[in-house]
Each structure stands twice: as C-alpha cells, then as structure tokens.
Amino acid sequence: MAARHGPAAPAPGPRIVALPGTLLDARSLATALQGVPGGPAHVELLGECPWLDDELARLAALVPAPAVWVGHSLGGIVALHLARAHPQAVAALVLLGANARAGRDTRAARRDAQWQVAQQQGLAALARGKLAPGYAVGGDAALVDALAAQAQAVGLRRFRHQLDYAAQRPGLLAPRHALAVPLLALSAQHDGLCPPADSALLAGLSPQGQHHCLAGAGHLFPMQQPAWVAGHLRHFIQSLHTLEDTPR
Numbered sequence: 001m002a003a004r005h006g007p008a009a010p011a012p013g014p015r016i017v018a019l020p021g022t023l024l025d026a027r028s029l030a031t032a033l034q035g036v037p038g039g040p041a042h043v044e045l046l047g048e049c050p051w052l053d054d055e056l057a058r059l060a061a062l063v064p065a066p067a068v069w070v071g072h073s074l075g076g077i078v079a080l081h082l083a084r085a086h087p088q089a090v091a092a093l094v095l096l097g098a099n100a101r102a103g104r105d106t107r108a109a110r111r112d113a114q115w116q117v118a119q120q121q122g123l124a125a126l127a128r129g130k131l132a133p134g135y136a137v138g139g140d141a142a143l144v145d146a147l148a149a150q151a152q153a154v155g156l157r158r159f160r161h162q163l164d165y166a167a168q169r170p171g172l173l174a175p176r177h178a179l180a181v182p183l184l185a186l187s188a189q190h191d192g193l194c195p196p197a198d199s200a201l202l203a204g205l206s207p208q209g210q211h212h213c214l215a216g217a218g219h220l221f222p223m224q225q226p227a228w229v230a231g232h233l234r235h236f237i238q239s240l241h242t243l244e245d246t247p248r
Contacts, residue, residue, distance in 0.1 A: 021073025047158025
C-alpha cells in the first residue's frame with residue numbers, strides 16, 4: 001500500500017541572528033525578539049576577537065545560509081559591516097539605533113575615558129555613572145540596574161574588543177557604499193548617540209531601505225519600548241517571506 005504524504009512543509013525562512021550593543025547581552029533584546037517570525041533568534045555577543053575584520057569573519061561562519069541580522073547600537077554597526085565584508089551571510093538587516101560613520105569620526109576621548117573607568121571602578125560603575133546618564137535613563141532605577149548587570153556579564157575582555165571595533169570601523173558614507181539587501185532602520189527621537197538622521201542615512205544605503213522613528217525614547221529604546229520594535233520587526237520579516245514567495 002502506497003504511503004500517503006501530506007502537503008510539503010514550507011521551507012524555513014532565513015535564520016535570525018541578533019547582536020546586542022556595547023556592554024549589552026541577550027536580555028537587552030529578549031522582549032523585542034519574542035514571537036518574531038522564523039524565530040527563535042540566535043543572540044551572539046560581540047567581542048570574541050580583538051580585530052573587527054576577524055569578528056566579522058567569525059560571525060559570517062556562524063550561518064550556513066544568508067541570515068537576517070538584527071543589531072542594536074554597536075551590534076547594528078557590526079551587522080552593517082558584515083553585509084559589506086561578507087554579503088553571502090546576509091539576507092537582510094534590521095539596524096536599531098546604529099550609524100554608518102567611520103571610527104575616526106567618533107569620539108576617541110570618550111572611549112578612552114570609559115575604558116579607564118571600567119578598569120579602575122568596574123563595569124557596573126561605568127554603566128551606572130557614565131552610560132545611564134548618557135542614554136538619558138538615569139531616572140529609571142530598574143533600567144539602570146539591568147544595564148549594570150548586563151555590563152558585568154559581558155566582561156572587560158569583550159568590552160575592550162567592542163571599543164576597538166568602534167574605533168576600527170571604516171565609514172560607509174563617503175564614498176557611499178550601496179547595499180543590495182532589504183534594510184530596516186529604527187531610531188528614537190531622543191537618541192543623542194545615534195540620532196534619527198543617522199538611521200535615515202542607513203535606510204538610504206539600500207534601494208529596499210526603510211526608516212521608522214519612535215517618539216519620546218532614547219538610545220535604549222529596544223529595552224524601553226520593545227513592543228514597538230517587535231511590531232516593526234515582525235512586519236519587516238513577514239515582508240521578506242512575501243518576497244521569497246513572489247514568482248520571479
């Protein structure tokens with residue numbers, strides 16, 4: 001008797017890999033990634049390799065096929081450069097509070113000062129005394145506690161490498177580096193570190209780029225307003241599946 005076969009299972013979509021920002025771990029994106037189509041997402045901490053190019057190669061080797069990379073802050077910057085250096089590993093980009101500036105155009109003195117505080121006072125003190133005020137979350141005790149706990153979990157070695165990635169990265173705006181993948185850039189109105197104008201420029205790097213800005217939040221908006229991020233993320237990934245199903 002011939003075996004009966006039901007309808008073929010749909011082919012899985014691209015894997016989702018999430019990259020938290022500097023001194024942040026999986027907890028910073030956990031709520032925003034809940035229920036994401038094609039999940040659960042794999043979260044990868046930055047800072048394993050001392051050089052950005054080596055870290056990009058390590059990340060590219062994690063995926064057997066092009067993936068959707070979701071990155072916040074430095075995680076978004078690294079994802080952007082992954083698409084530049086290893087396009088075969090990238091199906092699409094979701095960049096949260098990121099930018100395409102070169103390391104030479106960012107504040108080396110601030111990075112040096114942060115490293116000194118981290119060495120002398122510890123990462124929790126850096127998170128509470130320097131990062132939280134800079135992110136405009138000093139009045140939210142729970143968020144400051146979460147920031148300090150994640151900073152300690154990341155550790156000094158990874159933090160040193162993360163600072164170096166920020167310094168080593170080339171710029172993608174002059175000359176302009178075009179990207180051939182769908183790109184979603186999300187920003188927050190009161191983000192002083194990566195303001196909305198940076199995300200608008202990111203969206204312009206791809207002919208399939210889009211930008212949405214959240215009112216009334218700052219650089220840690222994936223932790224402050226995860227439902228807003230999750231909604232845009234779900235819609236974007238669903239649109240990718242629609243593109244895959246469209247006859248060519």
